[in-house]
Amino acid sequence: QDQLLQSGTEVKEPGASMKVSCQPSGYAFTSYAIVWLRQARGQGPEWMGLISPHSGDTNIAQKFQGRVAMTRDISTSTVYMELRSLTFDDTAVYYCARGRGTNSPVDLWGQGTLVTVSS
Amino acid sequence: DVVMTQSPDSLAVSLGERAAINCKSSHNILINSNKKNYLAWYRQRPGQPPELLISWASIRESGVPDRFSGSGSGTDFTLTISSLQAEDVAVYYCQHYYNTPPTFGQGTRLEIK
Numbered sequence: 001q002d003q004l005l006q007s008g009t010e011v012k013e014p015g016a017s018m019k020v021s022c023q024p025s026g027y028a029f030t031s032y033a034i035v036w037l038r039q040a041r042g043q044g045p046e047w048m049g050l051i052s053p054h055s056g057d058t059n060i061a062q063k064f065q066g067r068v069a070m071t072r073d074i075s076t077s078t079v080y081m082e083l084r085s086l087t088f089d090d091t092a093v094y095y096c097a098r099g100r101g102t103n104s105p106v107d108l109w110g111q112g113t114l115v116t117v118s119s
Numbered sequence: 120d121v122v123m124t125q126s127p128d129s130l131a132v133s134l135g136e137r138a139a140i141n142c143k144s145s146h147n148i149l150i151n152s153n154k155k156n157y158l159a160w161y162r163q164r165p166g167q168p169p170e171l172l173i174s175w176a177s178i179r180e181s182g183v184p185d186r187f188s189g190s191g192s193g194t195d196f197t198l199t200i201s202s203l204q205a206e207d208v209a210v211y212y213c214q215h216y217y218n219t220p221p222t223f224g225q226g227t228r229l230e231i232k
Contacts, residue, residue, distance in 0.1 A: 044212050044223040045169060061220040095168055102219050105159035107180065109168035 002026035004110035019082040022096030029077040030054040036081045038092040121146045125224035131232040138200040140227045142213035157217040
């Protein structure tokens with residue numbers, strides 16, 4: 001069964017960085033893009049960007065450019081999303097999801113990773 | 120960015136009755152060259168990630184019950200649940216994927232009356 005397994009809950013201080021991992025299973029790692037989204041409490045999801053595990057190419061939403069990095073490790077079939085210079089507004093559940101590119105929906109979601117920014 | 124606006128914000132429907140959720144985009148998300156509307160609908164049950172129900176405005180995903188249907192074109196879209204079941208209690212989101220960034224509506228909370 002296809003699934004995306006994400007790393008666990010994190011608590012960070014303002015100004016710190018966070019790094020969430022996402023490990024697909026059940027399908028070929030390089031066959032689909034991985035999209036990163038986040039969802040603050042009571043809000044709709046927010047698209048942050050995507051990475052092609054095949055090429056490593058990324059497409060990052062303008063809002064996050066310069067503050068987010070998306071990488072992949074083909075040897076371990078793992079994708080990473082790092083967000084720097086955290087503020088309280090970055091408190092959210094972060095999801096990885098599977099898609100075919102920017103112009104496609106996401107058809108499989110990870111379980112989510114709660115990141116709390118707190119002093 | 121394309122703004123997606125859903126209505127209503129919340130909806131209470133009796134079991135077995137019909138529910139309809141509307142979604143309006145600030146930009147035409149129909150591409151004439153391929154006649155496709157770049158719109159998806161998701162269901163998010165409490166404590167769960169969203170799950171894809173419908174893509175391309177009207178194509179049901181594999182395994183999605185046929186009581187779910189999507190319609191509309193251009194800027195105005197509707198998700199219809201023909202006969203509400205208890206497991207449909209959730210928040211529903213529309214999303215465009217016409218350009219970067221894809222954006223979501225604010226969500227519609229569906230409850231049992």
